[in-house]
Amino acid sequence: MKKVYRAVTKDVAEDQLLNLEEKWGSKYPVVIESWQRNWEQLSQYFEYTEPIRKIIYTTNAVEGFHRQIRKVTKTKGAFTNDMSLLKLVYLATRNIEKKWTAPLHNWSLTIQQFYIKFGDRIPLAINANSTGASPSGIETSDRV
Template sequence: MPLVPAKDCSNLPVRKDNRIVNKAAYTVMGINLDGYKEILGIWIGENESASFWLGVCNDLRNRGVEDILIACKDGLSGFSEAISTVYPNTEIQLCVIHQIRNSMRYVPYKEQKEIMADLKEVYQAVTLEGAEQAFQSFKNKWGKKHPVIVRSWENNWIELTTYFSYPYEVRKVIYTTNVVEGYHRQLRKVTKTKTAYPSDESLKKIIYLATMEAGKKWSMPIRDWKKCISQMAIHFGDRLNLESAL
C-alpha cells in the first residue's frame, strides 16, 4: 500500500442504553500500487486514543495490509505512535492545510492575509532548507505576537515537512488529507437524513452502502500516478514491488 491518506471522521448520533450519543465514524482511505483509491475500513468510536488507533492499525495488518509507505493524517491523538508501532517504517505526513486552519484560529482578521502570505513562503518552499529559512523569518516576525502558532509549527515540524523529500507530483498527493474529506462530504449527504441510528452496526451498514456508491466514481488512478510511483520506487527501493503497478 503506497499511500494511506489517513482517517477522517463524521460525528453521528447513535442510540446507546436508551439515550443518544454522538459517535465518530472513522474511515481510512488507501491508494494502492495501481493508483486507485480504496476504503480500507470503517470503525465506530466515541473518542480517539493511542490504543484505539493501535487497534485500527492491527486490524489493517490482520486483513492483509503488509506495508504502508506514507501515511497522511490530520491532528489525530495517538495515531503516530500507533502506526509507528505496527508499521515502523512508515513515513508520516501531517496535513498542512489542517495546520494552517488551526493556526488561523488565533489570528485577528486584519492580520490573517499577511500571516497566510508568510506561511505560504514556508509550505510552498522548493526545498526543506528553504522552508526552514522561511519559518525562521516567520518566527522572527511573529513569534512574540503569536507564540502559540510558532510553537505549534515547531512541535509538528518533522511530520509537517515529510513531503519535502519528494518531487512535486508526490508532494501534491500527500501534503493534505483533502481527498479523504471529499469522500466524507459524500457520506454526510447520506447520513444527515437520519435523526439517530439504532446501533453501531446500522451506522456501519449505511456508511458501507454509501461507500460502495462513492467508489463507482473512482474508476481512474489519481493524476500523475505513474510519475509518483516511479519516484517512490527509487525512494523506497525493495519495499515497493512495481510488477502490478506499471
C-alpha cells in the first residue's frame, strides 16, 4: 500500500495498485476490489503537492486522538454514569491538546503549499522572519 500512496503521480500509483493486485489480490480480494472501485475518490489525493500529501498520510491526527482517549478510558473499567465518562474524556482531551503545539516537520513549506491551493480559505500569518509554524497556530514567532 505504501508504494501506492507514496507514488509521485496518479499514473505511478495506478501502476503500483496493479502490482499490489498481482501480489496480494488472491489473498485480499475484497481490499483490492474496494480500492479499484473507489479509485476516483481515493486518487483525488494526487491533486495535492508532495508536502501536502505527506501531511495527509503521516499525521492521522484523529486516529492518534482516539488512541489516546482509549488508553485513558480502557484502564478505568466501568463508569458510574455518562457524566463521569465525559469528565474523564474532557480532562484527557485537555492533556492531549498540550502536545499539539509541536511544529510539524517542514511545516513552513507545507503551509505555503496549503496557501497556494486554498489561499482564500487560510488566514496567512507567516512573514519573512518567521521561525516556523505549527498546525495549532500558523505563526510561531512574534517577530515582524
